[in-house]
Amino acid sequence: MTAIAAKPEIAPLGRMLLAQTWSELRIRWRIPAFSVTIVALPVLFFTFFGLPYAKQTLPNGSSLGAYLVASFAAYSVGSVMVFGFGIGVATERGLKVDVLMRATPLPPLIAILAKVLNALAYALLSLVVLIAYAIVVGGIRQDLTVWLDMIARLLAGSVPFIALGFAIGYLCGPNVAPAVANLVYLPLTFASGLFIPLSQLPGFVRGIAPYLPAYHYGQLGWSAVGANTERLSVSIAWLAGYTALFLLIAFRAYQREESRKFG
Protein backbone atom coordinates (compact mmCIF):
# COMPACT_ATOMS: atom_id res chain seq x y z
CA MET A 1 0.00 0.00 0.00
CA THR A 2 1.21 3.46 -0.81
CA ALA A 3 -0.03 6.81 0.34
CA ILE A 4 -0.68 7.84 -3.27
CA ALA A 5 -3.76 5.66 -3.55
CA ALA A 6 -5.67 7.95 -1.21
CA LYS A 7 -7.44 9.88 -3.97
CA PRO A 8 -10.96 8.51 -4.48
CA GLU A 9 -11.75 7.38 -8.00
CA ILE A 10 -15.13 8.99 -8.38
CA ALA A 11 -17.07 11.71 -6.62
CA PRO A 12 -19.89 10.62 -4.28
CA LEU A 13 -23.15 10.34 -6.22
CA GLY A 14 -25.07 12.07 -3.44
CA ARG A 15 -22.89 15.14 -3.76
CA MET A 16 -23.40 15.16 -7.53
CA LEU A 17 -27.16 14.87 -7.14
CA LEU A 18 -27.29 17.64 -4.58
CA ALA A 19 -25.21 20.04 -6.66
CA GLN A 20 -27.10 19.19 -9.82
CA THR A 21 -30.52 19.60 -8.22
CA TRP A 22 -29.52 22.85 -6.60
CA SER A 23 -28.27 24.24 -9.91
CA GLU A 24 -31.44 23.13 -11.71
CA LEU A 25 -33.55 24.87 -9.06
CA ARG A 26 -31.60 28.07 -9.43
CA ILE A 27 -31.65 27.96 -13.23
CA ARG A 28 -35.44 27.53 -13.26
CA TRP A 29 -35.95 30.20 -10.67
CA ARG A 30 -34.06 32.69 -12.78
CA ILE A 31 -36.17 32.05 -15.85
CA PRO A 32 -39.31 34.04 -15.03
CA ALA A 33 -41.05 32.63 -18.09
CA PHE A 34 -41.01 29.40 -16.13
CA SER A 35 -41.03 30.29 -12.44
CA VAL A 36 -43.68 33.02 -12.65
CA THR A 37 -45.84 31.15 -15.14
CA ILE A 38 -46.06 27.92 -13.21
CA VAL A 39 -47.03 29.71 -10.01
CA ALA A 40 -49.22 32.47 -11.42
CA LEU A 41 -51.16 30.71 -14.18
CA PRO A 42 -52.97 28.12 -12.05
CA VAL A 43 -53.96 30.84 -9.59
CA LEU A 44 -55.14 33.03 -12.46
CA PHE A 45 -57.16 30.24 -14.08
CA PHE A 46 -58.62 29.29 -10.74
CA THR A 47 -59.66 32.90 -10.22
CA PHE A 48 -61.57 32.91 -13.52
CA PHE A 49 -62.97 29.41 -13.62
CA GLY A 50 -63.05 28.33 -9.97
CA LEU A 51 -63.65 31.22 -7.58
CA PRO A 52 -67.18 32.05 -8.83
CA TYR A 53 -68.31 28.55 -7.81
CA ALA A 54 -66.18 28.21 -4.67
CA LYS A 55 -69.08 27.97 -2.25
CA GLN A 56 -71.26 25.57 -4.24
CA THR A 57 -71.55 21.86 -3.59
CA LEU A 58 -71.61 18.89 -5.93
CA PRO A 59 -74.69 16.60 -6.15
CA ASN A 60 -72.92 14.10 -3.87
CA GLY A 61 -72.53 16.80 -1.23
CA SER A 62 -68.79 17.43 -1.58
CA SER A 63 -67.45 20.94 -2.18
CA LEU A 64 -67.42 22.14 -5.79
CA GLY A 65 -64.75 24.63 -4.76
CA ALA A 66 -62.44 21.88 -3.54
CA TYR A 67 -63.20 19.89 -6.70
CA LEU A 68 -62.10 22.87 -8.80
CA VAL A 69 -58.97 23.33 -6.70
CA ALA A 70 -58.14 19.69 -7.46
CA SER A 71 -58.74 20.34 -11.17
CA PHE A 72 -56.37 23.29 -11.31
CA ALA A 73 -53.91 21.53 -9.02
CA ALA A 74 -53.79 18.70 -11.57
CA TYR A 75 -53.44 21.21 -14.39
CA SER A 76 -50.64 22.92 -12.47
CA VAL A 77 -48.52 19.84 -11.72
CA GLY A 78 -48.95 18.53 -15.26
CA SER A 79 -47.87 21.87 -16.69
CA VAL A 80 -44.72 21.97 -14.53
CA MET A 81 -43.81 18.54 -15.88
CA VAL A 82 -44.73 19.06 -19.53
CA PHE A 83 -43.33 22.58 -19.82
CA GLY A 84 -40.41 22.12 -17.45
CA PHE A 85 -39.14 18.97 -19.10
CA GLY A 86 -40.35 19.67 -22.63
CA ILE A 87 -38.93 23.16 -22.97
CA GLY A 88 -36.04 22.48 -20.59
CA VAL A 89 -34.72 19.45 -22.45
CA ALA A 90 -35.24 21.06 -25.87
CA THR A 91 -33.41 24.20 -24.74
CA GLU A 92 -30.49 22.22 -23.35
CA ARG A 93 -30.24 20.30 -26.59
CA GLY A 94 -30.35 23.59 -28.49
CA LEU A 95 -27.56 25.05 -26.37
CA LYS A 96 -25.64 21.76 -26.62
CA VAL A 97 -25.43 21.57 -22.84
CA ASP A 98 -25.86 17.82 -23.22
CA VAL A 99 -22.65 17.49 -25.23
CA LEU A 100 -20.48 18.96 -22.50
CA MET A 101 -22.33 17.14 -19.72
CA ARG A 102 -21.75 13.82 -21.43
CA ALA A 103 -18.02 14.31 -21.22
CA THR A 104 -18.17 14.84 -17.45
CA PRO A 105 -18.35 12.02 -14.89
CA LEU A 106 -21.94 12.99 -14.05
CA PRO A 107 -24.06 9.86 -14.70
CA PRO A 108 -27.04 10.64 -16.98
CA LEU A 109 -29.36 9.02 -14.46
CA ILE A 110 -28.28 11.49 -11.77
CA ALA A 111 -28.87 14.34 -14.21
CA ILE A 112 -32.39 13.08 -14.91
CA LEU A 113 -33.10 12.45 -11.25
CA ALA A 114 -32.04 16.02 -10.47
CA LYS A 115 -34.47 17.26 -13.09
CA VAL A 116 -37.28 15.19 -11.58
CA LEU A 117 -36.56 16.43 -8.05
CA ASN A 118 -36.44 19.96 -9.37
CA ALA A 119 -39.76 19.56 -11.16
CA LEU A 120 -41.36 18.03 -8.06
CA ALA A 121 -40.14 20.97 -5.98
CA TYR A 122 -41.70 23.47 -8.38
CA ALA A 123 -44.89 21.45 -8.63
CA LEU A 124 -45.09 21.46 -4.85
CA LEU A 125 -44.51 25.20 -4.75
CA SER A 126 -47.23 25.79 -7.29
CA LEU A 127 -49.66 23.52 -5.37
CA VAL A 128 -48.96 25.21 -2.05
CA VAL A 129 -49.55 28.65 -3.57
CA LEU A 130 -52.75 27.54 -5.32
CA ILE A 131 -54.20 25.83 -2.25
CA ALA A 132 -53.25 28.71 0.03
CA TYR A 133 -54.96 31.07 -2.40
CA ALA A 134 -58.07 28.88 -2.50
CA ILE A 135 -58.23 28.81 1.28
CA VAL A 136 -57.49 32.49 1.91
CA VAL A 137 -59.24 34.14 -1.04
CA GLY A 138 -61.81 31.50 -1.95
CA GLY A 139 -62.66 30.54 1.60
CA ILE A 140 -62.59 26.86 0.64
CA ARG A 141 -62.18 24.80 3.79
CA GLN A 142 -60.99 21.22 3.86
CA ASP A 143 -59.09 19.22 6.47
CA LEU A 144 -55.34 19.63 6.17
CA THR A 145 -55.12 15.90 5.51
CA VAL A 146 -57.32 16.33 2.43
CA TRP A 147 -54.98 18.95 0.98
CA LEU A 148 -51.91 16.87 1.85
CA ASP A 149 -53.55 13.83 0.29
CA MET A 150 -54.29 15.82 -2.87
CA ILE A 151 -50.69 17.02 -3.07
CA ALA A 152 -49.30 13.52 -2.52
CA ARG A 153 -51.59 11.90 -5.11
CA LEU A 154 -50.89 14.50 -7.76
CA LEU A 155 -47.12 14.49 -7.27
CA ALA A 156 -46.98 10.69 -7.28
CA GLY A 157 -49.18 10.46 -10.36
CA SER A 158 -47.25 13.03 -12.40
CA VAL A 159 -44.95 10.46 -14.02
CA PRO A 160 -46.79 10.28 -17.39
CA PHE A 161 -46.42 14.04 -17.77
CA ILE A 162 -42.71 13.82 -17.01
CA ALA A 163 -42.51 11.23 -19.78
CA LEU A 164 -44.58 13.44 -22.10
CA GLY A 165 -42.27 16.36 -21.33
CA PHE A 166 -39.21 14.27 -22.19
CA ALA A 167 -40.86 13.12 -25.43
CA ILE A 168 -41.55 16.72 -26.47
CA GLY A 169 -38.07 17.78 -25.38
CA TYR A 170 -36.38 15.17 -27.54
CA LEU A 171 -38.71 15.47 -30.52
CA CYS A 172 -38.71 19.27 -30.80
CA GLY A 173 -36.10 21.95 -31.20
CA PRO A 174 -35.85 24.76 -28.65
CA ASN A 175 -37.94 27.15 -30.75
CA VAL A 176 -40.70 24.68 -31.46
CA ALA A 177 -41.00 23.01 -28.06
CA PRO A 178 -42.94 25.81 -26.28
CA ALA A 179 -45.52 25.89 -29.07
CA VAL A 180 -45.87 22.12 -29.16
CA ALA A 181 -46.11 21.89 -25.38
CA ASN A 182 -48.93 24.45 -25.42
CA LEU A 183 -50.71 22.88 -28.37
CA VAL A 184 -50.61 19.49 -26.71
CA TYR A 185 -51.18 20.41 -23.10
CA LEU A 186 -53.89 23.07 -23.24
CA PRO A 187 -56.41 21.17 -25.41
CA LEU A 188 -55.57 18.02 -23.49
CA THR A 189 -56.37 19.51 -20.10
CA PHE A 190 -59.39 21.41 -21.41
CA ALA A 191 -60.90 18.30 -22.97
CA SER A 192 -60.22 16.39 -19.76
CA GLY A 193 -62.43 18.70 -17.73
CA LEU A 194 -59.67 20.39 -15.76
CA PHE A 195 -60.75 23.92 -16.70
CA ILE A 196 -64.48 23.45 -16.85
CA PRO A 197 -66.11 20.35 -15.33
CA LEU A 198 -66.91 17.73 -17.96
CA SER A 199 -70.64 17.98 -17.26
CA GLN A 200 -70.53 21.52 -18.67
CA LEU A 201 -68.67 20.51 -21.84
CA PRO A 202 -70.14 19.44 -25.20
CA GLY A 203 -71.08 15.78 -25.60
CA PHE A 204 -68.25 14.84 -27.99
CA VAL A 205 -65.68 16.13 -25.47
CA ARG A 206 -67.31 14.04 -22.76
CA GLY A 207 -66.97 11.13 -25.17
CA ILE A 208 -63.22 11.44 -25.68
CA ALA A 209 -62.22 12.59 -22.18
CA PRO A 210 -62.11 9.08 -20.66
CA TYR A 211 -59.35 8.20 -23.15
CA LEU A 212 -57.10 11.13 -22.21
CA PRO A 213 -54.30 10.96 -19.63
CA ALA A 214 -55.19 14.31 -18.04
CA TYR A 215 -58.73 13.04 -17.37
CA HIS A 216 -57.42 10.13 -15.32
CA TYR A 217 -54.86 12.37 -13.71
CA GLY A 218 -57.66 14.75 -12.72
CA GLN A 219 -59.39 11.78 -11.12
CA LEU A 220 -56.40 11.43 -8.78
CA GLY A 221 -56.92 14.98 -7.59
CA TRP A 222 -60.70 14.65 -7.39
CA SER A 223 -60.34 11.40 -5.45
CA ALA A 224 -58.69 13.36 -2.64
CA VAL A 225 -61.92 15.31 -2.13
CA GLY A 226 -64.16 12.30 -2.73
CA ALA A 227 -65.34 13.55 -6.13
CA ASN A 228 -63.77 11.04 -8.51
CA THR A 229 -65.99 9.28 -11.00
CA GLU A 230 -63.93 6.15 -11.57
CA ARG A 231 -62.13 3.69 -9.32
CA LEU A 232 -58.62 4.77 -8.32
CA SER A 233 -57.16 1.53 -9.71
CA VAL A 234 -58.63 2.37 -13.13
CA SER A 235 -57.06 5.84 -13.06
CA ILE A 236 -53.70 4.38 -12.09
CA ALA A 237 -53.85 1.76 -14.83
CA TRP A 238 -54.58 4.40 -17.48
CA LEU A 239 -51.78 6.61 -16.19
CA ALA A 240 -49.36 3.68 -16.19
CA GLY A 241 -50.32 2.90 -19.78
CA TYR A 242 -49.76 6.48 -20.89
CA THR A 243 -46.45 6.54 -19.02
CA ALA A 244 -45.31 3.52 -21.01
CA LEU A 245 -46.45 5.08 -24.29
CA PHE A 246 -44.79 8.45 -23.66
CA LEU A 247 -41.62 6.81 -22.39
CA LEU A 248 -41.46 4.73 -25.55
CA ILE A 249 -41.82 7.85 -27.70
CA ALA A 250 -39.25 9.70 -25.59
CA PHE A 251 -36.85 6.78 -25.73
CA ARG A 252 -37.17 6.46 -29.51
CA ALA A 253 -36.54 10.17 -29.96
CA TYR A 254 -33.60 9.96 -27.57
CA GLN A 255 -32.11 7.06 -29.50
CA ARG A 256 -32.52 8.89 -32.79
CA GLU A 257 -30.68 11.85 -31.30
CA GLU A 258 -27.98 9.60 -29.84
CA SER A 259 -27.16 7.96 -33.13
CA ARG A 260 -27.11 11.30 -34.91
CA LYS A 261 -25.04 13.18 -32.37
CA PHE A 262 -22.89 10.52 -30.76
CA GLY A 263 -23.01 7.61 -33.21
Place this chain on the structure above:
Amino acid sequence: MLGPNGAGKTTSISLMLGLRQPTAGQARLFGLPPTDRRARSRCGVMLQESGTTSVLTVREIVDVFRAYYPAPLPAERAIAMAGLTEQAAARIGTLSGGQRQRLYFALAICGDPDILFLDEPTVGMDVEARRAFTASIQTLSGAGKTIVFTTHYLREAEELARRIIVIDRGTVIADASPQELKARVPGKKITLLAGRPFAPADLDGLPARVLNMSGARASLLSNEPAAVLREVFRRGVDVVDLEVTGADLEEAFLMLTRRSEDAP
Protein backbone atom coordinates in the same frame (compact mmCIF):
# COMPACT_ATOMS: atom_id res chain seq x y z
CA MET B 1 -3.30 17.80 -32.95
CA LEU B 2 -2.98 20.03 -35.95
CA GLY B 3 -4.98 20.09 -39.14
CA PRO B 4 -7.12 22.25 -41.38
CA ASN B 5 -10.85 22.53 -40.88
CA GLY B 6 -12.56 19.24 -41.58
CA ALA B 7 -9.38 17.24 -40.99
CA GLY B 8 -10.97 15.10 -38.28
CA LYS B 9 -9.57 16.76 -35.17
CA THR B 10 -12.89 17.07 -33.37
CA THR B 11 -13.84 13.54 -34.40
CA SER B 12 -10.55 12.23 -32.97
CA ILE B 13 -11.17 14.01 -29.67
CA SER B 14 -14.74 12.70 -29.60
CA LEU B 15 -13.47 9.16 -30.08
CA MET B 16 -10.90 9.57 -27.31
CA LEU B 17 -13.66 10.80 -25.00
CA GLY B 18 -16.16 8.14 -25.96
CA LEU B 19 -18.55 10.77 -27.28
CA ARG B 20 -18.49 8.94 -30.58
CA GLN B 21 -18.01 5.26 -31.25
CA PRO B 22 -15.25 4.15 -33.64
CA THR B 23 -16.36 2.03 -36.60
CA ALA B 24 -13.22 -0.05 -36.05
CA GLY B 25 -10.66 -0.30 -33.29
CA GLN B 26 -11.06 0.99 -29.78
CA ALA B 27 -10.20 3.95 -27.59
CA ARG B 28 -8.82 3.55 -24.06
CA LEU B 29 -8.28 6.19 -21.40
CA PHE B 30 -6.13 5.17 -18.43
CA GLY B 31 -6.67 1.60 -19.64
CA LEU B 32 -10.43 2.03 -19.30
CA PRO B 33 -13.18 2.62 -21.82
CA PRO B 34 -13.39 6.42 -22.14
CA THR B 35 -17.02 6.31 -21.05
CA ASP B 36 -16.04 4.76 -17.70
CA ARG B 37 -16.77 7.15 -14.87
CA ARG B 38 -13.34 6.52 -13.33
CA ALA B 39 -11.70 7.62 -16.58
CA ARG B 40 -14.02 10.61 -16.92
CA SER B 41 -13.21 11.64 -13.36
CA ARG B 42 -9.58 12.07 -14.36
CA CYS B 43 -10.10 14.12 -17.49
CA GLY B 44 -11.15 17.65 -18.20
CA VAL B 45 -12.74 18.63 -21.46
CA MET B 46 -13.24 21.76 -23.47
CA LEU B 47 -15.35 21.12 -26.53
CA GLN B 48 -15.99 23.33 -29.49
CA GLU B 49 -19.60 22.49 -30.06
CA SER B 50 -21.01 22.69 -26.60
CA GLY B 51 -22.81 25.17 -24.46
CA THR B 52 -24.06 25.82 -21.01
CA THR B 53 -26.87 27.59 -19.26
CA SER B 54 -26.73 31.38 -19.33
CA VAL B 55 -28.48 32.15 -16.06
CA LEU B 56 -25.98 30.82 -13.53
CA THR B 57 -22.96 32.85 -12.49
CA VAL B 58 -19.41 31.80 -13.28
CA ARG B 59 -18.79 30.85 -9.67
CA GLU B 60 -22.01 28.84 -9.43
CA ILE B 61 -21.41 26.71 -12.50
CA VAL B 62 -17.80 26.08 -11.54
CA ASP B 63 -19.06 24.85 -8.16
CA VAL B 64 -21.59 22.53 -9.82
CA PHE B 65 -18.90 21.05 -12.07
CA ARG B 66 -16.53 20.65 -9.14
CA ALA B 67 -19.10 18.40 -7.49
CA TYR B 68 -18.73 15.93 -10.38
CA TYR B 69 -15.07 15.24 -9.57
CA PRO B 70 -13.54 13.33 -6.65
CA ALA B 71 -10.81 15.86 -5.76
CA PRO B 72 -11.56 19.19 -7.40
CA LEU B 73 -9.50 22.35 -7.30
CA PRO B 74 -10.73 25.20 -5.09
CA ALA B 75 -13.20 27.20 -7.18
CA GLU B 76 -11.22 30.45 -6.82
CA ARG B 77 -8.13 28.73 -8.14
CA ALA B 78 -9.84 27.31 -11.22
CA ILE B 79 -11.48 30.68 -11.92
CA ALA B 80 -8.19 32.52 -11.46
CA MET B 81 -6.34 30.12 -13.75
CA ALA B 82 -8.90 30.84 -16.42
CA GLY B 83 -8.49 34.58 -15.85
CA LEU B 84 -12.11 35.10 -14.80
CA THR B 85 -11.67 36.34 -11.23
CA GLU B 86 -13.29 39.68 -12.03
CA GLN B 87 -16.25 37.97 -13.69
CA ALA B 88 -16.78 35.33 -10.98
CA ALA B 89 -20.11 36.83 -9.86
CA ALA B 90 -21.31 37.62 -13.39
CA ARG B 91 -24.05 35.65 -15.09
CA ILE B 92 -22.76 33.48 -17.91
CA GLY B 93 -25.13 35.18 -20.33
CA THR B 94 -23.31 38.49 -19.89
CA LEU B 95 -19.86 37.11 -20.80
CA SER B 96 -18.17 37.98 -24.08
CA GLY B 97 -17.22 35.24 -26.51
CA GLY B 98 -13.64 35.18 -25.27
CA GLN B 99 -14.70 35.14 -21.62
CA ARG B 100 -17.08 32.30 -22.35
CA GLN B 101 -14.21 30.36 -23.85
CA ARG B 102 -12.24 30.99 -20.65
CA LEU B 103 -15.21 29.75 -18.64
CA TYR B 104 -15.11 26.47 -20.55
CA PHE B 105 -11.44 26.28 -19.70
CA ALA B 106 -12.27 26.83 -16.01
CA LEU B 107 -14.85 24.02 -16.22
CA ALA B 108 -12.26 21.77 -17.87
CA ILE B 109 -9.66 22.26 -15.15
CA CYS B 110 -11.86 22.59 -12.06
CA GLY B 111 -11.83 18.82 -11.46
CA ASP B 112 -8.02 18.85 -11.26
CA PRO B 113 -7.79 16.35 -14.13
CA ASP B 114 -4.71 14.32 -15.05
CA ILE B 115 -5.45 14.79 -18.72
CA LEU B 116 -7.03 17.73 -20.49
CA PHE B 117 -8.71 17.55 -23.88
CA LEU B 118 -9.09 20.97 -25.43
CA ASP B 119 -10.74 21.26 -28.82
CA GLU B 120 -9.66 24.51 -30.50
CA PRO B 121 -9.33 26.21 -27.13
CA THR B 122 -8.17 29.61 -28.35
CA VAL B 123 -10.93 30.23 -30.88
CA GLY B 124 -12.58 33.50 -29.98
CA MET B 125 -9.96 34.50 -27.42
CA ASP B 126 -8.41 37.94 -27.68
CA VAL B 127 -4.66 38.47 -27.45
CA GLU B 128 -4.69 38.94 -23.70
CA ALA B 129 -6.86 35.90 -23.06
CA ARG B 130 -4.65 33.84 -25.31
CA ARG B 131 -1.57 34.89 -23.37
CA ALA B 132 -3.20 34.01 -20.05
CA PHE B 133 -4.33 30.71 -21.52
CA THR B 134 -0.81 29.91 -22.73
CA ALA B 135 0.55 30.61 -19.25
CA SER B 136 -2.05 28.33 -17.64
CA ILE B 137 -1.29 25.54 -20.10
CA GLN B 138 2.41 25.80 -19.29
CA THR B 139 1.68 25.73 -15.56
CA LEU B 140 -0.49 22.64 -15.93
CA SER B 141 2.03 20.96 -18.16
CA GLY B 142 4.74 21.76 -15.62
CA ALA B 143 2.61 20.12 -12.93
CA GLY B 144 2.72 16.88 -14.92
CA LYS B 145 -0.66 17.07 -16.62
CA THR B 146 -1.11 15.68 -20.10
CA ILE B 147 -2.73 18.16 -22.43
CA VAL B 148 -4.19 17.18 -25.77
CA PHE B 149 -5.35 20.11 -27.82
CA THR B 150 -6.37 20.76 -31.37
CA THR B 151 -5.65 23.81 -33.42
CA HIS B 152 -5.36 24.84 -36.99
CA TYR B 153 -2.65 27.33 -36.17
CA LEU B 154 0.79 25.84 -36.60
CA ARG B 155 2.25 28.71 -34.60
CA GLU B 156 0.10 27.80 -31.63
CA ALA B 157 1.06 24.15 -31.79
CA GLU B 158 4.71 25.09 -32.13
CA GLU B 159 4.54 27.37 -29.14
CA LEU B 160 2.71 25.02 -26.78
CA ALA B 161 3.25 21.43 -27.87
CA ARG B 162 6.04 18.93 -27.42
CA ARG B 163 4.57 16.63 -29.97
CA ILE B 164 2.52 17.61 -32.99
CA ILE B 165 0.30 15.20 -34.84
CA VAL B 166 -0.80 16.58 -38.18
CA ILE B 167 -3.97 15.08 -39.52
CA ASP B 168 -5.76 15.68 -42.75
CA ARG B 169 -9.00 14.10 -43.86
CA GLY B 170 -8.88 11.55 -41.10
CA THR B 171 -5.31 10.42 -41.72
CA VAL B 172 -2.18 11.13 -39.69
CA ILE B 173 0.27 12.73 -42.10
CA ALA B 174 2.95 13.69 -39.59
CA ASP B 175 3.80 12.89 -35.98
CA ALA B 176 6.84 14.77 -34.84
CA SER B 177 8.29 17.35 -32.52
CA PRO B 178 7.76 20.97 -33.54
CA GLN B 179 11.44 21.22 -34.57
CA GLU B 180 11.27 18.16 -36.80
CA LEU B 181 8.05 19.31 -38.35
CA LYS B 182 9.41 22.74 -39.07
CA ALA B 183 12.43 21.26 -40.84
CA ARG B 184 10.07 19.31 -43.05
CA VAL B 185 8.07 22.21 -44.37
CA PRO B 186 9.45 24.76 -46.85
CA GLY B 187 11.02 27.75 -45.15
CA LYS B 188 11.03 30.49 -47.78
CA LYS B 189 8.36 32.12 -49.85
CA ILE B 190 9.30 33.55 -53.25
CA THR B 191 6.98 36.03 -54.91
CA LEU B 192 7.58 36.83 -58.58
CA LEU B 193 6.12 39.51 -60.82
CA ALA B 194 6.76 38.95 -64.54
CA GLY B 195 6.38 41.18 -67.61
CA ARG B 196 3.88 38.71 -69.07
CA PRO B 197 1.47 36.11 -67.65
CA PHE B 198 3.14 32.95 -66.33
CA ALA B 199 2.80 29.69 -68.22
CA PRO B 200 2.84 26.43 -66.25
CA ALA B 201 6.06 25.44 -68.02
CA ASP B 202 7.85 28.43 -66.49
CA LEU B 203 7.71 26.92 -63.04
CA ASP B 204 7.64 23.20 -63.78
CA GLY B 205 10.18 20.94 -62.15
CA LEU B 206 11.60 23.52 -59.76
CA PRO B 207 12.69 22.51 -56.24
CA ALA B 208 9.67 24.38 -54.95
CA ARG B 209 5.95 24.11 -54.53
CA VAL B 210 3.76 26.55 -56.38
CA LEU B 211 1.53 28.26 -53.88
CA ASN B 212 -0.29 30.52 -56.24
CA MET B 213 -0.05 31.49 -59.92
CA SER B 214 -2.37 34.05 -61.42
CA GLY B 215 -1.53 36.18 -64.44
CA ALA B 216 1.88 37.75 -64.16
CA ARG B 217 2.18 37.03 -60.44
CA ALA B 218 3.33 33.77 -58.85
CA SER B 219 4.38 32.68 -55.40
CA LEU B 220 6.32 29.56 -54.46
CA LEU B 221 7.49 27.84 -51.30
CA SER B 222 10.97 26.36 -51.19
CA ASN B 223 13.91 25.50 -48.98
CA GLU B 224 16.30 26.44 -51.80
CA PRO B 225 15.25 29.88 -52.96
CA ALA B 226 18.62 30.57 -54.66
CA ALA B 227 18.39 27.45 -56.83
CA VAL B 228 14.80 28.28 -57.75
CA LEU B 229 15.65 31.81 -58.81
CA ARG B 230 18.71 30.68 -60.78
CA GLU B 231 16.55 28.26 -62.75
CA VAL B 232 13.79 30.81 -63.31
CA PHE B 233 16.32 33.26 -64.77
CA ARG B 234 17.97 30.52 -66.83
CA ARG B 235 14.59 29.78 -68.41
CA GLY B 236 14.44 33.37 -69.47
CA VAL B 237 11.31 34.32 -67.51
CA ASP B 238 10.94 38.09 -67.69
CA VAL B 239 11.03 38.84 -63.97
CA VAL B 240 10.29 42.51 -63.25
CA ASP B 241 10.11 42.21 -59.48
CA LEU B 242 10.78 39.56 -56.85
CA GLU B 243 10.65 39.09 -53.12
CA VAL B 244 12.00 36.33 -50.89
CA THR B 245 10.55 36.16 -47.37
CA GLY B 246 10.39 33.65 -44.56
CA ALA B 247 7.49 31.33 -45.35
CA ASP B 248 4.26 32.00 -43.61
CA LEU B 249 3.95 28.90 -41.48
CA GLU B 250 0.25 28.63 -42.18
CA GLU B 251 0.88 28.43 -45.90
CA ALA B 252 3.75 26.02 -45.51
CA PHE B 253 1.57 23.81 -43.37
CA LEU B 254 -1.24 23.92 -45.89
CA MET B 255 1.17 22.69 -48.52
CA LEU B 256 2.05 19.79 -46.28
CA THR B 257 -1.56 18.79 -45.81
CA ARG B 258 -2.36 19.12 -49.50
CA ARG B 259 0.53 17.00 -50.65
CA SER B 260 -1.50 13.87 -51.19
CA GLU B 261 -4.09 15.74 -53.21
CA ASP B 262 -1.52 17.21 -55.57
CA ALA B 263 0.32 13.96 -56.16
CA PRO B 264 -0.24 12.69 -59.69
